Amino acid sequence: MTRSADHPIHPQFLTRHSPRAFASTQMSEGQMHQLLEAARWAPSASNNQPWRAAYGLRGDAGFAHIAATLADFNAVWAPKAAGLIAWASRSVVTRDGADTPNAWAGFDAGAAWGYLALQAQEMGMISHAMGGFDAAKLAASLHMPSDFTLHAVIAVGYLGDAADLPEALSAREAPNGRGAVGTWAAKGNFA
Ligand SMILES: Cc1cc2nc3c(=O)[nH]c(=O)nc-3n(C[C@H](O)[C@H](O)[C@H](O)COP(=O)(O)O)c2cc1C
Numbered sequence: 001m002t003r004s005a006d007h008p009i010h011p012q013f014l015t016r017h018s019p020r021a022f023a024s025t026q027m028s029e030g031q032m033h034q035l036l037e038a039a040r041w042a043p044s045a046s047n048n049q050p051w052r053a054a055y056g057l058r059g060d061a062g063f064a065h066i067a068a069t070l071a072d073f074n075a076v077w078a079p080k081a082a083g084l085i086a087w088a089s090r091s092v093v094t095r096d097g098a099d100t101p102n103a104w105a106g107f108d109a110g111a112a113w114g115y116l117a118l119q120a121q122e123m124g125m126i127s128h129a130m131g132g133f134d135a136a137k138l139a140a141s142l143h144m145p146s147d148f149t150l151h152a153v154i155a156v157g158y159l160g161d162a163a164d165l166p167e168a169l170s171a172r173e174a175p176n177g178r179g180a181v182g183t184w185a186a187k188g189n190f191a
Helices: 029-040 061-067 105-122 135-141
Strands: 051-057 083-090 092-095 098-101 126-130 148-157
Touching: 029 051, 029 083, 029 105, 051 061, 051 105, 061 083, 061 135, 083 105, 105 126, 105 148, 135 148
Parallel strands: none
Antiparallel strands: 051 083, 083 148, 092 098, 126 148
């Protein structure tokens, strides 16, 4: 489908989507840092910046660790990405030596991932978040501290040929749609 907005917005919001067809093109460490830099500037509660990330570039050990934890339905396409990022947040804030829960950690980590996704697009790259992975295995293989929560694995790289995907997935490469704003936002209250 062709995406169209009901109200005028920047075209980046319509153009970004989550393909599964990745080209074999590699990405550099510098490009990965550009993506993470965009995430860095996301807003967060009390500017706590609770997002945490561990990444690998295809061919290195970090990438292999993340790829090995993907659910089967992601393992058929995501290991072709140029980079994989384990996206997490620190669920507590340390003040005066004491840890208190950060109720907004997941909210803030989500905002930061959104910034990363839009930066990828700005750089002519693609991104695709995944919830389908073995979180316990990933946390262990990445030596994740116990006060972190894993949210997603993010595949980043360059758009490839949809014809290289299994048929069931190539049919789903086209950008999908959204419910109209009026189906989830209302003036005055939630009813
Ligand atoms: C937290 C999260 C988890 C997701 N998990 C998966 C996944 O495991 N596998 C997959 O193929 N896509 C996954 N997606 C991609 C969504 O299906 C996709 O973002 C959604 O259909 C909207 O499409 P778009 O990103 O192309 O606009 C996930 C997206 C998010 C944000």
